Amino acid sequence: MSDDKRSSDPTQRFREMLTEWERGFDALANRFMGTDEFSRTMNQFQNVQLGAQKAFAEAMAKQLAALNLPSREDVLRVGEAVQALETRLARLESRLGEIGESVGAQPKPRPGPPRTRRPPERQDPPR
């Protein structure tokens, strides 16, 4: 009965067919991609790309060094140094907060709604 009704609505039937196709395709693809062979090929391909990228970056760094210009790595090191300072400051701030707490200094909360809300009473099921 329900099958007849389903097939009589072309929109519904189309949606069902699409879902079936999606599931079937995904299952098939996942079976293929779940093999050791696929994993090896995919990672080999990635390694080739990475090798090319590394070689290009090294060549570029040499060119920049010859021109007496900073390389990406040089700029990153400066960025990292700044980031390390930022982290140290954050840790100091955190430590100061902990010391403040240990001596009983309470942070002043910002004004807002009262924090007194209670959970709604549970409705016990009728016996």
Next chain:
Amino acid sequence: MSTPDPLVVQTAAQVQRLVDQAILRGMKGLEFVTAPAPAVGLTPKETLYQRGTLQLYHYLPQADEVYRVPVLLVMATTNRGYVFDLAPGQSMVEYLLQAGFDVYAIDWAPPRPEERHLDLATYTQDFIPTSIRKVREHCGEPDVSIVGYCMGGVLSLIYAATHPGGPLKNLACITTPVNWAEMGLTRIWSDPKHFDVDRLVDTLGIVPVDVVQASFEMLRPAQRTAGRIRVWEQIWNDEFVKSYRAFERWGNETLPLAGEYFRETTKELMWGNRLYTGELRVEGRLADLSNIRVPVMHAIAEHDHIVSFAASKPLLELVGSEDKAELVMKGGHVSLIAGPNAVRRMWPKLSSWLAERST
């Protein structure tokens, strides 16, 4: 006068409906193609703290009276946090605010190249504790509840396991992987026999979006095409299109990952499965889940294609808490937090679970 054949009437109605939809499809198709990206994350908020990739938001309360304990949402590192706040009516944040919670959220900006050295310790021993401190200072309460989604749940678990002394009050995890041996295709693709994580990280520093996005899309290769066909077929349905576009935008805005963090996740969690075995050490601290004693809730999706049911299921067995609850739902990885089932079941369950433990 003879009564018309019901089959003829039914067929005529169907044809009429199909014609109407085809006309609307033509009209709305152009609108769909030319419309700007949908607005997301519209619930009013303020940025409380920002440091590199870390963003801490406070959502403005929407209730006259709130629960004492604030809630801190911790987003997965692979995606933007606005999945918690996709659109009005489709927003977990909005739901929690209206239920009377004071809501904060950790979101992640794309890590900058100089943040390539961020690791598990940075996220769990610096970013989360710093955010908790900021939340406590802001609201004036001594304790905080955490709700972590996916890898956000993993980071929250590691934080909780390495800080058993508090100030965590409650921990809710959503689709959080703990047994990484059950990560299916992701585990096969990152098999150490073939996958050279050191080479990837040492060469690139930051793991690019393409790699992260491909690893998600390859799990369901037909999803994007089927989604496009679905939206074409239902393009006359404004609500469906709005939701589709918001999800599509979110899916396209995948984040790159800090290299060290990716390396450590791969080696310690994916290959070593050390969160599951209780051997994970972060900054010298043992992240043994049995150290966690606070109330824990875990929401699991039965049909999750990213974090399999088997990968997330063992969480409650591993934590040391006495007060623990599990919610198994039929949805998938994303629909669990932002789909129709989330609105009907997950948010109300999460809200009532937190409410009973937030006074």
